[in-house]
Amino acid sequence: MGPVEGLNMPLEEAMRTQRAIRRLRPDPVDDALVLHLIELALKAPTGSNAQNWEFVVVKDPAVKARLAALNRRAWRVYGGIGRRMAKRADDRAMLRIIEAVQWQADHFVEIPVLVVACLKTLILPWPPIAAASAYGSIFPSVQNLLLAARAAGLGAALITLPLWSRFLARRALGLPWNVAPCAVVPLGWPLGRYGPTHRRPVEEVVSLNRYGNRALRPAH
Amino acid sequence: MGPVEGLNMPLEEAMRTQRAIRRLRPDPVDDALVLHLIELALKAPTGSNAQNWEFVVVKDPAVKARLAALNRRAWRVYGGIGRRMAKRADDRAMLRIIEAVQWQADHFVEIPVLVVACLKTLILPWPPIAAASAYGSIFPSVQNLLLAARAAGLGAALITLPLWSRFLARRALGLPWNVAPCAVVPLGWPLGRYGPTHRRPVEEVVSLNRYGNRALRPAH
Numbered sequence: 324m325g326p327v328e329g330l331n332m333p334l335e336e337a338m339r340t341q342r343a344i345r346r347l348r349p350d351p352v353d354d355a356l357v358l359h360l361i362e363l364a365l366k367a368p369t370g371s372n373a374q375n376w377e378f379v380v381v382k383d384p385a386v387k388a389r390l391a392a393l394n395r396r397a398w399r400v401y402g403g404i405g406r407r408m409a410k411r412a413d414d415r416a417m418l419r420i421i422e423a424v425q426w427q428a429d430h431f432v433e434i435p436v437l438v439v440a441c442l443k444t445l446i447l448p449w450p451p452i453a454a455a456s457a458y459g460s461i462f463p464s465v466q467n468l469l470l471a472a473r474a475a476g477l478g479a480a481l482i483t484l485p486l487w488s489r490f491l492a493r494r495a496l497g498l499p500w501n502v503a504p505c506a507v508v509p510l511g512w513p514l515g516r517y518g519p520t521h522r523r524p525v526e527e528v529v530s531l532n533r534y535g536n537r538a539l540r541p542a543h
Numbered sequence: 544m545g546p547v548e549g550l551n552m553p554l555e556e557a558m559r560t561q562r563a564i565r566r567l568r569p570d571p572v573d574d575a576l577v578l579h580l581i582e583l584a585l586k587a588p589t590g591s592n593a594q595n596w597e598f599v600v601v602k603d604p605a606v607k608a609r610l611a612a613l614n615r616r617a618w619r620v621y622g623g624i625g626r627r628m629a630k631r632a633d634d635r636a637m638l639r640i641i642e643a644v645q646w647q648a649d650h651f652v653e654i655p656v657l658v659v660a661c662l663k664t665l666i667l668p669w670p671p672i673a674a675a676s677a678y679g680s681i682f683p684s685v686q687n688l689l690l691a692a693r694a695a696g697l698g699a700a701l702i703t704l705p706l707w708s709r710f711l712a713r714r715a716l717g718l719p720w721n722v723a724p725c726a727v728v729p730l731g732w733p734l735g736r737y738g739p740t741h742r743r744p745v746e747e748v749v750s751l752n753r754y755g756n757r758a759l760r761p762a763h
Contacts, residue, residue, distance in 0.1 A: 331554065331555060332553065333550070334690060334691065334694045335550040335551060335691070336551075338583045338586045338587075338687055338691070339583070341588075343588060355762045358745055358746075361749055362742075362745045362761065363555060363558045365743070365748065366558045366559055366742065367686055368689070370703070371640075372636075374748075377750065377754065378748060378749045378750070379751075379752070380752070380759060382751070383752040386752050386753070416592075420592060446671065446674075448668045448674075450708075451723070452708075455678060455703055455723075455726070458675060458678030458679070458682060459678070459701060459703060459725070459726055462678060462682030463686035463701070466683035466684075466686040466687065467686065474555075481588050486672050486675070487670065487672050488670075489671050496753060497754045498754045503675075505675045520586060522585045522594060523594050525578055525581055525582045525585060528594075528598060529578065529599075530597065530598070530599045531599075531600050531602070532599070532603040533716060534722060539574055539578055539600060541578045541579070
């Protein structure tokens, strides 16, 4: 089955088998497929239907190298802390994630496509709901992109580390001051595999009417 | 086809026909179905796989009334401005949206289920990427909820107006200070219909390598 036909995957199956795939082959990904996935990303809602998004598709090794350097700088600090914490707690699942993120950092320039999802708006830091509403206009589209990548058989993940400095990320991508980079989705044919994920049980995170009232239980 | 079988809808079809459905029937929605949708929401990614979300399912008319009052207060200001702007520009599509939001505000307490998606974390206002990363751990799950609702045939929309004051929204829902309400999804059997949506063409919002380089064109 080709990647475009894969987009007919049943919705529930796509959701249940979506996971971050960080180890990717360097083989190219068709522009037409990337555009198809972004077109589906644009089907997500935006506040007041503003559609105030911008997507930068990065394939140029020079631009990838600048994002790779930003990613490495942030990962050196953040990954170091994470590794120490995971080792101390003997958290093997977390250590496996950390190894995959390390692989991604080491091979960042070889990743065939980086999609940078941006908001074309001023994100007000206050009141808090203003920021929530702004990000609520970009992350639903990023999730569409991740689900569509999964259905098409492309590896993908949602990362923000290369954007730790918006100033430097804007410079790397030539973004004007009113376009804010929010997330990076590295895309490529996977070395890893998709498959079912484990999550906390729903009854532990759902309250009825008032926080903490764990009265709802799934039937199964 | 029952709502649960509907979740087998092809992914691309679900995405292409997802739209905000604000006019909802007052008929009840099964708890089991709501939990099923939230379980699929939990399949979305979270930063460092923290799964630091909380969902409050509001069915109690007294709690709905408090959120309805908050929504009304914000809508009075925001909707008034929107209506004047849309009338001045003779923007009929926007006026139709405004009428639907007005209907929603007028019938808020009759909506059978309100799902409030929350983050259990401190959302740092600075650096900007900290806030982006935090909201990037809740809005992908909200998008899963919206897509799953669409596939199940339930009407749904993503709104933030009832949360304009986090202080008052926390009081209405009994949320502690470290749980931040981020979005409300009103759910119910639709009076309106799902169907294809219109978006800006992908080539207008995609740049290659550098912002503004509109070199990528879809094949069709």
